[in-house]
Amino acid sequence: MLKIKQVSKTFYLGTPNEHQALKNIDLTINTGDFVTVIGGNGAGKSTLLNLIAGVLLPDGGQIMLDDQDVTWMPEHKRAALLGRVFQDPMRGTAGDMGIDENLALAARRGKRRGLGWGIAKSEREQYREILGKLDLGLEGRLGAKVKLLSGGQRQALTLMMATLKEPRMLLLDEHTAALDPKTGARVLALTEELISRQQLTTMMITHNMRDAIKYGNRLLMLHEGRIILDIQGEDKRRLHVEDLLHMFEKASGSQLANDRMLLS
Amino acid sequence: MFWIIQSAVSLGILWGIMSLGVYITFRVLNFADLTVDGSFTLGGAVSAVLAARGVNPLLAVLIAMVGGMMAGLTTGLLNTKLRIPGLLASILTQIALYSINLRVMGSPNIPLLRVPTIFTWLGDIGFPTRWISMGVGLVFMAGVIALMYWFFGTEIGSAIRATGDNPHMIRALGVHTDTTIILGLVMGNALVALSGGLIAQQQGYGDIGMGTGAIVIGLAAIIIGEVLFTQRNFMFRLMAVIFGSIVYRIVITLVLRFGLKSTDLKLFTAVLVALALYLPVMRSEYRQFKQRRRKINA
Ligand SMILES: Nc1ncnc2c1ncn2[C@@H]1O[C@H](COP(=O)(O)OP(=O)(O)O)[C@@H](O)[C@H]1O
Ligand SMILES: [Mg+2]
Numbered sequence: 003m004l005k006i007k008q009v010s011k012t013f014y015l016g017t018p019n020e021h022q023a024l025k026n027i028d029l030t031i032n033t034g035d036f037v038t039v040i041g042g043n044g045a046g047k048s049t050l051l052n053l054i055a056g057v058l059l060p061d062g063g064q065i066m067l068d069d070q071d072v073t074w075m076p077e078h079k080r081a082a083l084l085g086r087v088f089q090d091p092m093r094g095t096a097g098d099m100g101i102d103e104n105l106a107l108a109a110r111r112g113k114r115r116g117l118g119w120g121i122a123k124s125e126r127e128q129y130r131e132i133l134g135k136l137d138l139g140l141e142g143r144l145g146a147k148v149k150l151l152s153g154g155q156r157q158a159l160t161l162m163m164a165t166l167k168e169p170r171m172l173l174l175d176e177h178t179a180a181l182d183p184k185t186g187a188r189v190l191a192l193t194e195e196l197i198s199r200q201q202l203t204t205m206m207i208t209h210n211m212r213d214a215i216k217y218g219n220r221l222l223m224l225h226e227g228r229i230i231l232d233i234q235g236e237d238k239r240r241l242h243v244e245d246l247l248h249m250f251e252k253a254s255g256s257q258l259a260n261d262r263m264l265l266s
Numbered sequence: 267m268f269w270i271i272q273s274a275v276s277l278g279i280l281w282g283i284m285s286l287g288v289y290i291t292f293r294v295l296n297f298a299d300l301t302v303d304g305s306f307t308l309g310g311a312v313s314a315v316l317a318a319r320g321v322n323p324l325l326a327v328l329i330a331m332v333g334g335m336m337a338g339l340t341t342g343l344l345n346t347k348l349r350i351p352g353l354l355a356s357i358l359t360q361i362a363l364y365s366i367n368l369r370v371m372g373s374p375n376i377p378l379l380r381v382p383t384i385f386t387w388l389g390d391i392g393f394p395t396r397w398i399s400m401g402v403g404l405v406f407m408a409g410v411i412a413l414m415y416w417f418f419g420t421e422i423g424s425a426i427r428a429t430g431d432n433p434h435m436i437r438a439l440g441v442h443t444d445t446t447i448i449l450g451l452v453m454g455n456a457l458v459a460l461s462g463g464l465i466a467q468q469q470g471y472g473d474i475g476m477g478t479g480a481i482v483i484g485l486a487a488i489i490i491g492e493v494l495f496t497q498r499n500f501m502f503r504l505m506a507v508i509f510g511s512i513v514y515r516i517v518i519t520l521v522l523r524f525g526l527k528s529t530d531l532k533l534f535t536a537v538l539v540a541l542a543l544y545l546p547v548m549r550s551e552y553r554q555f556k557q558r559r560r561k562i563n564a
Contacts, residue, residue: 078440097440
């Protein structure tokens with residue numbers, strides 16, 4: 003499904019601030035995998051997702067999606083294959099446009115846009131139904147501007163948008179980090195439901211070790227631009243937070259001094 | 267007095283078409299596009315030169331629009347391909363257009379004496395003289411608003427709106443934002459040049475300085491429209507721009523009659539726009555102030 007070969011990413015190349023955020027990453031993800039990704043601040047998690055999505059281009063190496071070489075493919079072309087949700091709830095939706103209009107934009111991901119209606123009448127009915135299942139009270143507010151929604155509602159909507167047209171792969175970058183714990187848990191539950199219903203291949207970055215263990219069938223830990231842990235199957239199911247901390251110390255040779263990860 | 271206001275309304279409508287162009291770049295695309303001063307003059311220049319040479323005046327105005335499109339395209343390419351910030355990219359185009367406009371015109375002023383224009387046409391077929399400007403303005407305005415209303419409801423139009431709203435999001439949904447930015451600038455400046463082309467024929471001359479400050483006048487119309495006619499529906503928001511433009515013209519006409527020197531007009535407009543831009547901020551500050559006082563009193 004996803005094959006990353008010898009991919010590195012250096013920021014500010016050739017300047018005194020030169021900084022290698024990812025170092026020779028090799029990673030293969032199989033169809034149907036739900037991979038959680040953890041790591042301290044600046045470990046390179048977002049950079050990895052941005053390379054897959056084409057927001058950033060790598061120094062070299064190769065990225066294959068579905069046997070298609072996408073290493074240098076621009077972001078808007080790759081979008082046909084990918085659904086994405088970001089940490090910032092503002093980033094995934096157009097605030098001055100209606101809920102229905104946002105969904106209609108998402109329904110056309112990867113399609114050629116022409117002079118047909120931006121949103122057809124029949125679509126509205128379909129969206130009302132989809133939102134009804136969400137149980138967030140949005141189905142009655144189809145025309146409401148998205149900027150009027152709460153952060154949690156916006157993230158739930160962004161999730162719906164990312165999966166409305168089934169993506170080959172779903173990329174989630176700490177998409178519950180900006181929400182309060184209760185809302186975050188609801189959005190995570192919705193995430194899990196959507197992923198299992200559509201059998202989506204998923205990469206989910208999280209700052210919460212418990213969530214990383216609880217969800218998915220495979221866990222990656224990044225540290226200073228390298229994948230230092232890769233746990234799957236039975237090993238992952240038996241994993242505890244304490245094990246993770248131990249493994250981290252052994253693999254990285256340092257203490258995990260990240261309050262955000264420990265406390266949550 | 268009636269005829270003075272009536273002629274202000276007519277001018278407001280003709281200039282309102284320019285404001286609709288500014289609305290596309292400034293409000294829809296969220297792009298501060300200063301190309302406008304140049305593309306308005308370019309529209310006037312092309313329209314005047316062609317009409318003076320005996321080209322069909324309607325065709326002259328359409329060719330003026332093409333000129334505006336090229337101006338918008340230039341700013342768009344500077345911004346998206348050369349990665350020059352929008353404000354700067356559009357200033358570069360505006361400055362370049364000053365030279366280009368002089369080349370198009372050959373002299374700083376092209377009089378249209380005894381030259382057939384869209385406006386003289388209507389007079390020839392017996393349209394009441396004093397209503398010609400308004401008639402032409404209304405026809406073009408209706409066409410432009412109908413086209414805009416339709417276009418921004420299409421898939422491409424929605425993608426342009428989303429680009430102005432949240433470029434990250436719409437890129438993640440597969441839209442090449444370079445293309446949508448360029449498209450918006452091309453369309454906006456086409457309308458600006460159309461307005462310039464009409465104004466040149468209406469006033470009977472094209473002038474190198476006719477577009478100076480056009481962007482500020484466009485902003486004034488948009489903001490006055492938004493402040494006086496708060497509307498949610500897109501159709502009414504477009505009409506509010508025209509109303510804003512009309513109100514602006516009436517205000518200008520009145521202050522000139524009350525003795526403002528015409529050379530002070532640009533200063534007056536700048537102050538007006540600054541105040542109008544401050545108004546939403548002032549409102550929210552006032553609301554906060556009231557709330558605080560209520561708390562203190564309680
Ligand atoms: N666009 C960028 N420009 C420069 N440096 C960046 C950029 N994005 C990330 N970095 C740097 O790369 C490193 C990894 O960042 P990131 O992938 O965002 O970390 P994480 O998501 O794991 O917290 C950090 O040191 C960060 O400062
Ligand atoms: Mg990150």
